[in-house]
Amino acid sequence: MNMTLRELGVGSSGRVVQVGGERVLRHRLLEMGITPRTVVTVKKIAPMGDPVELFLRGYSLTLRLEDAKNIVIEEIVNDVAGAGDERGAAA
Amino acid sequence: MIIALAGNPNCGKTTLFNQVTGSHRHVGNFPGVTVEQKTGDIVGHKGVSVVDMPGIYSLTSYSSDEIISRDFLLKQKPDAIINIVDATNIERNLYLTMQLIELQIPMVIALNMMDEVQENNGSIDILHLRDALGVTVVPISAKHKQGLAELVEVTMHAALHKTRPQRIDFCSADATHRAIHAITHLIEDHALKYEIPARFAATKLVEGDEKIRKQLNLSKHEEETIEHAVTEMVAHLGTDREAAIVDMRYHFIEETCRASVVKAKESREYRRSVKLDNVLTHKFLAIPVFFGIMFSIFWLTFDVIGSRLSDWMASGMEYIGDWLGAVLEEFGLNPAVHSLVMDGAYEGVSAVLGFLPFIVVLFLFLSLLEDSGYMARVAFVMDKLLRKIGLSGRSIVPMLMGFGCSVPAIMSARTLASERDKKMTVLLTPFMSCGAKVPVYVLFIAAFFAEHQALVMMALYLSGVLLAVLSGLVMSRTVFRGAPVPFVLEMPNYRFPSVKTVLLLLWDRSRDFINRAFTFILVATVIIWFLQYFDVRLNHVENIADSMLAYIGRLLAPFFAPLGLGDWRISTALVTGFSAKEVVVSTLAVLADVGEDSLAGALHAFFTPLSAVSFLIFTLLYTPCVAAVATFKRELGSFKGMMLVILYQTTVAWLAAFCVYRVGWMMGWG
Numbered sequence: 001m002n003m004t005l006r007e008l009g010v011g012s013s014g015r016v017v018q019v020g021g022e023r024v025l026r027h028r029l030l031e032m033g034i035t036p037r038t039v040v041t042v043k044k045i046a047p048m049g050d051p052v053e054l055f056l057r058g059y060s061l062t063l064r065l066e067d068a069k070n071i072v073i074e075e076i077v078n079d080v081a082g083a084g085d086e087r088g089a090a091a
Numbered sequence: 092m093i094i095a096l097a098g099n100p101n102c103g104k105t106t107l108f109n110q111v112t113g114s115h116r117h118v119g120n121f122p123g124v125t126v127e128q129k130t131g132d133i134v135g136h137k138g139v140s141v142v143d144m145p146g147i148y149s150l151t152s153y154s155s156d157e158i159i160s161r162d163f164l165l166k167q168k169p170d171a172i173i174n175i176v177d178a179t180n181i182e183r184n185l186y187l188t189m190q191l192i193e194l195q196i197p198m199v200i201a202l203n204m205m206d207e208v209q210e211n212n213g214s215i216d217i218l219h220l221r222d223a224l225g226v227t228v229v230p231i232s233a234k235h236k237q238g239l240a241e242l243v244e245v246t247m248h249a250a251l252h253k254t255r256p257q258r259i260d261f262c263s264a265d266a267t268h269r270a271i272h273a274i275t276h277l278i279e280d281h282a283l284k285y286e287i288p289a290r291f292a293a294t295k296l297v298e299g300d301e302k303i304r305k306q307l308n309l310s311k312h313e314e315e316t317i318e319h320a321v322t323e324m325v326a327h328l329g330t331d332r333e334a335a336i337v338d339m340r341y342h343f344i345e346e347t348c349r350a351s352v353v354k355a356k357e358s359r360e361y362r363r364s365v366k367l368d369n370v371l372t373h374k375f376l377a378i379p380v381f382f383g384i385m386f387s388i389f390w391l392t393f394d395v396i397g398s399r400l401s402d403w404m405a406s407g408m409e410y411i412g413d414w415l416g417a418v419l420e421e422f423g424l425n426p427a428v429h430s431l432v433m434d435g436a437y438e439g440v441s442a443v444l445g446f447l448p449f450i451v452v453l454f455l456f457l458s459l460l461e462d463s464g465y466m467a468r469v470a471f472v473m474d475k476l477l478r479k480i481g482l483s484g485r486s487i488v489p490m491l492m493g494f495g496c497s498v499p500a501i502m503s504a505r506t507l508a509s510e511r512d513k514k515m516t517v518l519l520t521p522f523m524s525c526g527a528k529v530p531v532y533v534l535f536i537a538a539f540f541a542e543h544q545a546l547v548m549m550a551l552y553l554s555g556v557l558l559a560v561l562s563g564l565v566m567s568r569t570v571f572r573g574a575p576v577p578f579v580l581e582m583p584n585y586r587f588p589s590v591k592t593v594l595l596l597l598w599d600r601s602r603d604f605i606n607r608a609f610t611f612i613l614v615a616t617v618i619i620w621f622l623q624y625f626d627v628r629l630n631h632v633e634n635i636a637d638s639m640l641a642y643i644g645r646l647l648a649p650f651f652a653p654l655g656l657g658d659w660r661i662s663t664a665l666v667t668g669f670s671a672k673e674v675v676v677s678t679l680a681v682l683a684d685v686g687e688d689s690l691a692g693a694l695h696a697f698f699t700p701l702s703a704v705s706f707l708i709f710t711l712l713y714t715p716c717v718a719a720v721a722t723f724k725r726e727l728g729s730f731k732g733m734m735l736v737i738l739y740q741t742t743v744a745w746l747a748a749f750c751v752y753r754v755g756w757m758m759g760w761g
Contacts (some may be wrong), residue, residue, distance in 0.1 A: 011598050019334070029580050030337040033183050035343055043346045044368070047460075048475035049376040051484070052583060057182045058354060060364075060582035063480075067578070 005040065006069040011042040014073030021070035033057040034071060092139045092250055099184050099192060100146030103203045107175055107233040109591050118599055133243055150190040151300045153716060164194055165287060171197040171250035178208045178215055181352060182344055189340045192256040193291035196690050197249040198226050211355030220353035225257030229402040234589060259290045261343040266327035266333050270297055270320045277316060281307045297321055298336050330623045364584040377472045386455040393448055400448035408441035419646055432673035435620030438677060440613055447601065449525050454600045462588035480560055481567025483578045486516040493523030497719040501726055515571050517726050521715045521740060522559035524552050527672035531710050535585040538691035539703045555711055558743060580760060599689035619667050619678060654709060654748045669718045685703055701760045705752040713746035754757035
């Protein structure tokens with residue numbers, strides 16, 4: 001089921017379905033590797049509740065919740081999922 | 092021969108730069124802007140200079156760093172590019188590589204941190220990577236000086252033989268392929284004419300890059316044809332123009348990495364970072380730890396290390412001064428000139444050099460925070476707070492630098508992505524009490540609040556922050572309305588800062604400061620000496636009270652009277668503080684007609700504890716020094732902007748000091 005990255009809990013992973021938002025920000029997100037089918041894990045939420053720390057393509061990135069809500073993902077329920085066409089976890 | 096060093100932030104670029112360049116380093120600015128440009132000759136290769144470019148993720152035109160890098164590569168046409176790629180984070184690092192390849196400049200990839208990959212049982216098939224990208228790949232470890240000789244040799248070879256990247260076609264999807272090729276073909280003559288690599292221009296046009304579109308000077312018909320090609324591509328892919336290009340590149344990167352990279356499951360460095368972050372970005376611990384770190388830095392800088400070094404330096408300077416004075420007297424130097432040298436120049440310069448240690452120690456700590464990766468955590472932890480005043484977490488870095496010196500702080504704000512955030516950060520930075528004000532604080536605190544030194548010091552710094560917050564709130568609701576910049580920040584793994592990098596940075600900063608001391612401040616002290624020894628009719632005066640300086644001070648005294656600072660000597664000192672804040676101390680010493688050692692005692696003659704507070708508040712907030720103001724002019728891009736800063740800061744300072752003094756007076760503390 002699709003949801004936004006904002007709703008994903010700490011420790012959970014999801015596969016990016018769609019990246020939305022204002023043009024410059026969106027382009028930046030894509031360039032940083034948040035492209036469709038990339039697997040993203042929520043690592044941590046900042047002490048004041050925002051922003052969030054993500055893990056993708058082998059590195060950590062922080063995003064604000066208001067921007068994370070523009071990223072549509074499908075949650076990966078268990079670790080077995082994502083063997084097929086998973087992106088960003090190549091090799 | 093010029094070699095450009097390009098790469099992502101946090102990929103070890105500065106370390107590599109410091110390792111390959113020798114003592115012939117030049118720190119300047121990129122043409123027309125204030126982003127620092129470091130140039131150095133490669134050790135053992137005279138005439139081969141390396142230019143350190145700003146760390147960037149892409150060659151779009153969203154941040155000034157990207158525009159500068161792009162313009163530098165397109166216009167200065169370096170003989171070769173060394174693209175430094177962090178092997179531990181290869182996918183995202185290669186994204187920039189894909190764009191650099193399109194520029195068709197001779198290029199070599201320096202695959203940095205290969206030691207780290209190997210230690211964690213990962214591996215990268217260098218030859219496969221080379222064949223896939225069409226660019227020579229040299230595995231290195233900049234930190235451990237491995238592979239550097241080979242890198243230099245291969246780069247020189249590529250530059251001399253003009254070995255351009257062998258491949259530019261990385262299209263996978265047919266639609267993207269068709270669009271790029273159609274556009275490349277269409278714009279080829281324009282690209283040639285305006286000296287922009289056609290392929291690079293074409294992908295930028297597909298992405299919708301306005302700057303490139305303008306630079307190419309296309310006809311209306313051509314622009315329509317391009318838009319048509321893009322529309323067709325978009326319709327076919329079911330995505331949009333930006334995503335199409337990004338997707339194409341990442342698709343290729345993934346394919347390549349799948350075939351050539353064996354990733355370590357979880358590197359030791361990553362696990363260590365997670366452990367450290369369990370404390371440093373912890374829900375409850377992060378903020379206390381941050382303030383704890385900041386407090387320790389200031390305590391160490393001002394109470395422990397810096398003050399001791401400063402004392403040594405001061406006594407050293409005094410010793411030399413006594414000797415020099417005696418020698419000059421022996422020589423029979425004209426008394427007026429003797430006075431100029433000793434009372435004017437030497438005294439001024441030694442007062443300033445006495446607090447060089449504070450600057451050095453503070454920058455040492457700040458650069459440790461920056462290089463270790465902690466600054467990114469600070470941005471993460473503090474973002475929500477800064478967003479309240481309409482900024483993003485990244486602005487905390489220039490602001491913290493502002494506690495050292497406004498000049499580099501204002502300059503460091505350049506790395507912020509949006510013009511709006513940059514301007515606002517630049518305007519708020521001077522509220523962060525800079526290092527040059529410390530001698531003033533130290534002097535007054537010793538004279539009036541000796542029992543509560545650290546407390547008063549903290550209170551001053553916090554007052555500055557408080558006023559920055561208030562100003563930020565006002566600005567973000569008036570002049571700077573609009574959304575703050577997107578906050579997309581990488582959290583690099585923690586690393587041990589390289590000793591060489593830190594030391595070189597300290598050396599650069601100290602040299603910069605010493606330069607200021609011997610140029611700017613020297614001139615300022617000589618001018619003050621002149622104003623002080625001559626009256627308005629240029630007659631030599633016996634008593635300072637008859638001098639030009641006193642004349643100016645007396646003119647301004649009524650302006651300061653409501654703050655409890657009506658004495659002309661105080662207004663005079665504040666005026667001279669415009670040349671550099673530390674000069675306030677030396678002027679007060681000169682005007683009180685005492686040495687700096689006994690100045691603290693002499694201050695009681697013209698300050699009450701309350702007016703001392705008023706004076707400290709005013710000093711904290713009023714117009715930044717000339718060097719900072721000059722930086723403002725460059726960063727804000729206008730003389731008017733600079734004047735507004737001066738006016739704004741001085742008005743805020745006057746009002747704050749007025750409130751404090753009046754409230755204190757009514758409470759009967761006067």
